[in-house]
Amino acid sequence: MSASPENAERIGIMTPMPPEFDPVTSLIRGCRGIEYARRNFLTGQLNGRDVVAVTSGIGKANAADTAGILVDRFNTDAVVLTGVAASVHEGLSKGDIVVASELIYHDLIVPNPKIYKVDGHRRYPIPTDSRWAQTACRAAAQFFRESEIRGEVWQGLILTGDRYMREGGIRRLRQRFPSAIAVAMEDTSAGKACYDREVAFAAIRAISDSGSKEEFEDFVINQYSRIAAGIIGRLIKS
Numbered sequence: 001m002s003a004s005p006e007n008a009e010r011i012g013i014m015t016p017m018p019p020e021f022d023p024v025t026s027l028i029r030g031c032r033g034i035e036y037a038r039r040n041f042l043t044g045q046l047n048g049r050d051v052v053a054v055t056s057g058i059g060k061a062n063a064a065d066t067a068g069i070l071v072d073r074f075n076t077d078a079v080v081l082t083g084v085a086a087s088v089h090e091g092l093s094k095g096d097i098v099v100a101s102e103l104i105y106h107d108l109i110v111p112n113p114k115i116y117k118v119d120g121h122r123r124y125p126i127p128t129d130s131r132w133a134q135t136a137c138r139a140a141a142q143f144f145r146e147s148e149i150r151g152e153v154w155q156g157l158i159l160t161g162d163r164y165m166r167e168g169g170i171r172r173l174r175q176r177f178p179s180a181i182a183v184a185m186e187d188t189s190a191g192k193a194c195y196d197r198e199v200a201f202a203a204i205r206a207i208s209d210s211g212s213k214e215e216f217e218d219f220v221i222n223q224y225s226r227i228a229a230g231i232i233g234r235l236i237k238s
Contacts (some may be wrong), residue, residue, distance in 0.1 A: 002200035003077040005135040011046075012070035012079040013053040016063070019220045020083040021055045023228035028053060033155040033225035034119050037069055046236050054218075056186065059162050061164055063186035067193035078132065080235070081190050084220055085158065085182040085205035086165055090172050092207050093107060094219060095151040097140040097231065098181050100128045100158040100203035103188035106173055106180075125157065126191045132202035139234035140204070147230060156181040158203055160188035167211035182207065183223060204231065226230075 003009065010235035015021040025031065026213045028044040028051060035041075042053045052074045056066035063081070085098060092098070104125040133155060140153045157180045159173060165183055173183060187203040194201035206227050 002129060002198055004131045004200070005078070005235070008049075008050065008078040008200070010050040010074070010076045012067070012074065012076035013051055013232070014056045014063070014066050014070065014079065014081050014190065015083050016056055016058045017083065017220070018055055020224065020228065021053070022217065023225045024053050024082070024232055026229055027174045027233050036073060037065070039066065039069070041074065043074075044200065047233065049236050051236065056190070059185050060189040064189040064193045067190040068197075071194065071197050071199050071238050076199070078129070078202075079190065079194050080132070080232070081187060081201070081203045082232060083186070083205055084185065084208035084216070085184040086170060086216070086225055087181070087207045087210045088159065088170055088177070088183050089154070089181040090174070092154060092181065093152070094207055094209065094215065095227065096207045097151060097153045097227075098158060098205045098207060099133050099136045099140070099155045100187055100191070101133055101155050102129070103203065104157060104159055104177070105161060105188050106159040106177065106183065107163060109216060126188055126195050128191060128202055129200035132200050136202050136204045136231070136235055140231050142234050143227070147226075149227060154181050158187050158205065159183040160185060165211055166213075170211045175196040196214050204235070221234065
């Protein structure tokens with residue numbers, strides 16, 4: 001059985017991009033860098049818990065590879081992916097937090113899903129760990145209560161694909177996946193790697209935009225850092 005937030009002995013934290021990684025490293029004490037597979041893995045403690053943090057690089061292949069390394073090489077018994085995402089649900093606003101309950105590829109299209117098994121899974125969409133998802137939602141809600149930053153916390157389906165989605169693409173996703181709340185480029189692949197290994201996985205994203213490159217860049221540079229540090233610091237506790 002996969003580890004709960006309370007009993008995980010070593011937690012992996014992965015972010016796709018360096019600007020998403022910096023707020024995480026600011027929380028880790030006793031950092032030690034380990035070069036492996038052309039990545040710099042940082043080991044240390046976050047609020048007294050053993051963690052291994054890394055920037056995966058963007059996209060599905062990088063995410064799957066990195067999540068697998070965190071589990072197989074660094075013996076993490078839970079993996080948390082954090083970063084930014086574009087909103088798909090029209091009710092979301094910039095700065096809101098989305099926590100995945102399940103994950104699906106939006107760019108994987110097969111003639112008949114009943115015949116063409118997606119990655120050989122019997123279960124698709126890929127589920128996340130409900131205990132970690134609920135704890136992440138509570139951590140995000142606590143952050144909003146205790147800071148001057150305001151936002152809402154959503155939980156639901158997050159889409160994954162190897163393409164940055166502009167406004168027109170997001171409108172089409174809304175039609176194809178009416179239950180989806182957000183879209184990014186890594187979550188389903190990382191979640192699948194953990195699901196195959198029976199390791200707990202959580203995906204926590206801050207909404208940066210709804211298909212605007214300018215809004216995305218502004219949010220990552222000027223707003224994301226405080227939100228990420230505040231939520232991860234409350235999620236991973238002693």
